[in-house]
Amino acid sequence: MSYEKYERIAPLYDVLDKAYEVSWKRRLRNDVFRDADGLILDAGAGTGCNIPFYPRNARVIGVDNSPGMLVRARKRAAKEGISAEFLEMDLTRTRFPDDHFDVIAATFVFCVLPEELQLPVLREMRRICKPTGTIRILDYTMSKKAPVRLMMRVVSPWLNFAFAARYTAQYESYLPEARLAPVRNDFVMGDVVKLLVLSPEGKQGGDVSQREIAALRRG
Numbered sequence: 001m002s003y004e005k006y007e008r009i010a011p012l013y014d015v016l017d018k019a020y021e022v023s024w025k026r027r028l029r030n031d032v033f034r035d036a037d038g039l040i041l042d043a044g045a046g047t048g049c050n051i052p053f054y055p056r057n058a059r060v061i062g063v064d065n066s067p068g069m070l071v072r073a074r075k076r077a078a079k080e081g082i083s084a085e086f087l088e089m090d091l092t093r094t095r096f097p098d099d100h101f102d103v104i105a106a107t108f109v110f111c112v113l114p115e116e117l118q119l120p121v122l123r124e125m126r127r128i129c130k131p132t133g134t135i136r137i138l139d140y141t142m143s144k145k146a147p148v149r150l151m152m153r154v155v156s157p158w159l160n161f162a163f164a165a166r167y168t169a170q171y172e173s174y175l176p177e178a179r180l181a182p183v184r185n186d187f188v189m190g191d192v193v194k195l196l197v198l199s200p201e202g203k204q205g206g207d208v209s210q211r212e213i214a215a216l217r218r219g
């Protein structure tokens with residue numbers, strides 16, 4: 001469902017999302033990649049809106065299951081002079097080996113994944129994340145404030161129609177089952193957008209160091 005949607009909207013995605021991108025998304029993307037180092041995965045990279053925030057000293061691989069979106073990401077990277085790789089892959093079953101990435105970033109991807117794929121994708125991310133690595137999720141949550149909730153309900157049909165997305169994805173509730181522990185869990189725009197930084201639990205040689213956790217919490 002989201003595959004067909006993104007293949008169809010790929011040429012329009014940046015135009016449709018521009019108002020959000022310029023008014024607030026850009027600012028938050030910077031936070032996701034701050035202090036990211038080593039080998040980084042941009043999971044569900046889309047048209048490459050995160051590219052300007054990729055750390056210059058890191059190696060980045062972007063994956064998406066929509067070739068149409070990836071074409072645009074590659075063009076954007078070339079235009080910005082960034083040497084990232086973009087590969088077609090499904091996030092439920094990537095072709096990466098275990099314990100591969102230092103940082104896995106997923107920005108506005110869980111709001112698009114159907115509910116039944118949230119846990120499989122979190123598990124796959126844990127599998128390919130290094131024991132000392134982090135998984136960083138920037139995504140929507142439903143507001144607890146009545147007027148904001150109402151506004152989100154009003155906008156929901158558009159979000160679903162335009163982006164096959166929703167505000168109600170329950171990714172956070174699957175973290176214990178996926179064995180991912182939050183080291184940072186902050187609202188970064190009202191109580192509507194969250195930045196979650198997760199550490200894979202119980203992997204040999206694992207645990208993000210206390211120093212790194214302190215740095216991540218400082219944001």
Ligand SMILES: C[S@@+](CC[C@H](N)C(=O)[O-])C[C@H]1O[C@@H](n2cnc3c(N)ncnc32)[C@H](O)[C@@H]1O
Nearest residue numbers: 006044045046049064065066069090091107108
């Ligand atoms: C809302 S867009 C976000 C794109 C980008 N991360 C950003 O912040 O602008 C969601 C992206 O997730 C991709 N996607 C959805 N389900 C996927 C899956 N199972 N495997 C890989 N990519 C997927 C879509 O093709 C789309 O490019």
